């Protein structure tokens with residue numbers, strides 16, 4: 001009874017201001033071919049991105065953002081934090097140069113002071129709250145404190161015991177920082193900035209966290225996570241981490257500070273140790289995240305309380321050191337071409353290029369190689385698909401394996417047949433996807449404008465040559481152990497079979 005009452009009180013104490021949640025994007029700049037500030041702004045405008053977080057307060061970038069209506073979070077880089085935290089004058093000077101000089105033309109709405117300071121720069125932790133307070137007083141002196149919020153982004157790893165969320169608390173070693181920090185956020189009506197990475201939680205869980213749970217995919221009810229103390233059901237890692245932050249604040253008696261997620265995302269490529277850093281998973285995570293946030297669903301603990309979120313990140317950063325995934329968190333290549341097209345259907349919303357009509361047919365992961373080879377032979381032969389891009393030296397020759405080639409041929413057939421039902425089956429080894437399988441110069445039929453090159457449906461129509469000679473029976477498409485002769489026989493057999 002007491003618990004229920006407590007929860008009722010908590011549910012109303014995080015004030016739902018009636019404001020809607022927004023999606024923003026982080027702008028990392030470790031790129032060998034960083035687009036110019038004007039190009040970046042053009043991309044933001046084209047994609048309806050109205051909230052951006054800079055990792056610094058770059059003057060040219062802030063000037064380019066002037067009079068665009070885009071709301072900007074600027075950052076105090078970690079290497080300037082000590083100086084600012086130790087000197088009110090240095091802080092005032094920073095605010096004057098990097099903020100006051102740009103408002104109101106540039107709509108700066110927040111200052112992120114440092115980044116993951118407790119976990120990456122613990123020696124600056126003792127001055128962190130001073131830095132926030134000095135910056136705040138400079139804003140107050142310029143009467144900008146109402147429109148510009150001051151906070152500092154934390155790694156979610158400072159929250160311990162985060163499942164079940166109701167038992168979460170901040171690493172108590174940091175109480176001397178977290179207690180005054182939360183009081184500061186409370187008294188200035190600011191918010192807790194939190195980085196939420198279900199990707200890392202999943203990777204570090206040794207199989208305990210199901211991939212679907214990290215990706216916001218539906219789980220069977222038996223697999224849903226239930227907090228035994230609160231009976232709240234968690235259907236995704238993101239909500240559980242945000243609620244863990246709310247409970248950790250509650251543990252310090254703070255009930256009215258909101259959470260804004262400053263970084264969240266999923267890498268689209270990784271090395272051999274990161275098998276789940278894939279285009280499909282990145283697309284699924286970010287698409288589902290955007291839908292979840294913009295729906296103002298809130299979290300199980302605070303339903304309907306918006307959790308605005310900045311996606312990490314706008315561009316792939318090829319110069320970032322470390323694992324392959326480190327360089328592949330971006331939504332866009334530096335050219336402004338999307339790395340993948342998000343599965344969003346609500347037209348007009350942020351990043352919402354409706355791709356529900358853009359579907360492709362691909363070979364299933366783990367499908368039987370012989371069935372794939374047979375399907376490939378059939379598509380390039382009796383199926384009358386133009387498989388010439390698969391020939392050695394042609395754009396789709398690499399990667400030279402049966403899955404990649406079958407994917408190309410299956411899709412070409414599916415597109416050629418007008419995507420009609422049943423044309424993406426190939427004895428069960430093919431599957432429809434919304435992720436464009438095009439890669440480098442190998443542009444798949446059915447792509448619209450992938451990588452800047454708009455593809456004409458007709459350019460992939462089967463040529464008369466390939467249809468007359470059953471090109472699929474040529475050894476160019478032969479893989480694995482099946483000898484040429486058996487492939488020929490198979491090919492002839494297949495000619496007489498309906499394959500779908």
Ligand SMILES: *[C@@H]1O[C@H](CO)[C@@H](O)[C@H](O)[C@H]1NC(C)=O
Nearest residue numbers: 069070071104105107108109
């Ligand atoms: C800046 O953003 C705020 C929202 O935080 C909005 O109310 C205000 O109108 C914007 N100002 C300008 C100059 O665009």
Ligand SMILES: *[C@@H]1O[C@H](CO)[C@@H](O)[C@H](O)[C@H]1NC(C)=O
Nearest residue numbers: 088089092134137138139141
């Ligand atoms: C810091 O400087 C501001 C002006 O920028 C001033 O209003 C404030 O009183 C100073 N605070 C401290 C603690 O010295």
Ligand SMILES: *[C@@H]1O[C@H](CO)[C@@H](O)[C@H](O)[C@H]1NC(C)=O
Nearest residue numbers: 118122157160171172173174
């Ligand atoms: C808590 O923080 C301290 C100080 O950074 C660190 O040494 C310790 O490992 C952390 N505890 C846990 C359980 O992460």
Ligand SMILES: *[C@@H]1O[C@H](CO)[C@@H](O)[C@H](O)[C@H]1NC(C)=O
Nearest residue numbers: 175179249250251252253254
């Ligand atoms: C939280 O509030 C309770 C009851 O008012 C009090 O006993 C406890 O010491 C407080 N904890 C902190 C960390 O302030």
Ligand SMILES: *[C@@H]1O[C@H](CO)[C@@H](O)[C@H](O)[C@H]1NC(C)=O
Nearest residue numbers: 291292293295296297298304
């Ligand atoms: C959107 O929010 C409503 C409640 O406001 C909820 O019933 C629905 O499941 C949510 N949809 C998604 C896709 O999160």
Ligand SMILES: *[C@@H]1O[C@H](CO)[C@@H](O)[C@H](O)[C@H]1NC(C)=O
Nearest residue numbers: 345354355356357358359448
């Ligand atoms: C996309 O599909 C919808 C219905 O599924 C249809 O109304 C619309 O015309 C299609 N758009 C394009 C560009 O094909």
Ligand SMILES: *[C@@H]1O[C@H](CO)[C@@H](O)[C@H](O)[C@H]1NC(C)=O
Nearest residue numbers: 333335438439440441450451
């Ligand atoms: C798009 O172009 C980039 C170079 O700008 C290239 O690295 C990438 O592989 C291409 N992607 C696709 C899907 O064509």
Ligand SMILES: *[C@@H]1O[C@H](CO)[C@@H](O)[C@H](O)[C@H]1NC(C)=O
Nearest residue numbers: 449453454455456457458459
């Ligand atoms: C597509 O083909 C049509 C006619 O075949 C042609 O007029 C048009 O310019 C082509 N578009 C592109 C982008 O190649």
Ligand SMILES: *[C@@H]1O[C@H](CO)[C@@H](O)[C@H](O)[C@H]1NC(C)=O
Nearest residue numbers: 386388462463464465466469
């Ligand atoms: C068909 O093949 C002939 C000879 O092999 C070649 O000259 C011709 O260009 C080919 N036509 C097409 C459309 O590929």
Ligand SMILES: CC(=O)N[C@H]1CO[C@H](CO)[C@@H](O)[C@@H]1O
Nearest residue numbers: 046047048348352353354449
């Ligand atoms: C291919 C496509 O539909 N691109 C659109 C994506 O969204 C932006 C902004 O809404 C449009 O300008 C593009 O034309």
